[in-house]
Amino acid sequence: MFVGKGGVGKTTLACAQAMGYAREGQRVLVASLDQAHSLGDALGFRFAHDAGAVPGITRVVPGLEVIELDSLALLEDRFREVADVLAADPGHDHGFDPGALDPAELTGLPGVQELLMLVEIAQYADDGEWDVIVLDCPPTADMLRIVTAPDTLLGYLDRIWPPHQRMMSAIGTDLRRAVLAATMQRIVAAVTEVRDLLADRDRTSARLITLAERVAVAESARVRSATALLGLRLQAVVVNKVLPAVPPAGPEPQHPAVRWYMHRYAEQWDVIAGLRRSMPEVPVLVAGHTGAEPVGIGPLAGLSCAVAADGSVSGNDTGGGDPVRRDSGPRIGDDAGSAAGPAPADAAVPAVELESGAGVHSVYALRIQLPVADPATLRLGRVEDDLIVGADGVRRRLRLAPVLRRCTVSTAELDNGYLVIRFRPDPQEWPK
Structure with a gap:
């Protein structure tokens, strides 16, 4: 999962990382959960977004496929039968009638859009068609809402219709309520699978993309806290667009632009050093500024050679550190590990x-x-x-x-x- 503030290049780095995996022979799917959908912009082409249709999976290069998930289209395509079942039971006493809503209106209910996309991703993970699934997530606040959506819904359902009552309805004599209970149980099972996948630290991890700026780093610290509380493994923090070093200045007076550059370079590395001190257990990687914006298959392929699929970032990372270790087996995101070794498997378990x-x-x-x-x-x-x-x-x-x-x-x-x-x-x- 690639997470970051808007405009810090998380989509570009996600694509570059995915291309690195594909170059190694991995089967990779890049899925955009960001409803702003900049994945196509980064790759240099436009996805088809026909009304009422779910955009399909597009092959970019051998071994690499991409998809932009549209929550409204997913609802209309995958969950209309659920709405029909709910509409068939107008006599239930749970406070409101979801079956009376149009699929487009259901997206206004808290967490519905997030859950639709997560259920779809969980199905992709179960298919076994890809070795790695890279998620391009929305900005931080929306990403946290996505991660918390499964627990929120499951807790809400258990309170308004406890499991033992659903079970009694499923085996009762009222056919409509039995169908409704069975349908609800399928929803609970699907959401539980999503929750368990997010909590599986061997399969799922997050990579936070940030800038060498104090405000951005302060947000990164809060995201680190949130991921720990939610049980999500933060695999690495990538500081993007760091200026490359320049040769030492000569005896002649420096041009004002050169002085500004040197000051900005020193300021960036001061921020990076502070970030590493504050997060000793999380690898802090550095991605150098590429100059021209890498848009399109060719430039992204070039960037993927600098951003290795094993998690290391080549370039001007004077902070050092061994490449991030890779584990075997299908997973979402990237693998954990650092120069100090991987975090204990039970570190996030209370x-x-x-x-x-x-x-x-x-x-x-x-x-x-x-x-x-x-x-x-x-x-x-x-x-x-x-x-x-x-x-x-x-x-x-x-x-x-x-x-x-x-x-x-x-x-x-x-x-x-x-x-x-x-x-x-x-x-x-x-x-x-």
Whole structure:
């Protein structure tokens, strides 16, 4: 998944990375989730967007295919039968009637567009037709909404129509409700598959594209925090459009343009050094400024030789670092690893441990990897057996381990990139 602010070249780098994979003999699909759709612009051709039709997959070069996903066309083409089923049951009592909506109106419901595209990507991943699927994601805020959409919908469905009630409706005597429950269960299964794919750190990762500017880097820090909270593996941060070095100045006075260039070059590398210090566990790669904008198959193929498919970026990266390690097997995005070695496989999985005591005097600690950019944004809450954690503009609902469901929260603190929440048994709930 390639993520970044608009205008920082994430689509170009995604295409170049994909071409690098294809050159190595991999079968690659580049899918644009950004409804602004600049994928065709980067490749130098226009996709067909006929009304009511789902744009097909287009072959660019041997081993490389691309597609721009249109959520409205997907809804009309893939989900019209679901709307028909919902319309056949006007008597349900869940507060509103989705079957009365037109497919175009359904895209106004929160999360529908995002889920349609993610379900389509999950199907592509299951097909096994491609070795690598590269996602060109929309800007940061929209990307985070996409990643959180599956959990949001699943939690909402469980609250308004709990699983046990859906099961009873599916085996009941009311045929219409049974069909509706079965249809809803298929939707839940598809969305669950998407959620599990996003959380699979062996198959899915994100690459954040940014600029050597302090404002852009500040946003990158918040995205790093959000990806950790959401359980998404941040494979690397790529700093794009970094100026190349120039020979040392001679004794003669420098032209003002040269002084500006040298100052800007030093400023960029100062920002990169600070970014690397703040994210020691994430590889920070550098993509040099290419001069002319690489648009079209030929220029992108040239750029792909500089942006290696294994994750390394050649050019003026004076910061060093070994190329990013590649693993085998199909995956979405790129592989993890750095000069310091890959992150532990369970680093993003909340861990529970008994710190001290026994029985009702026990103290349990829940550790969640969370490098918060702004501690003032940290929020905690609890709803029944779920813990609500919010930070840097993102919120996640976590199901507590069984032992913690009988406890109350005692304290919480941030400790070296981790959120540590301590629990004490509730005497009213704890086994005697």
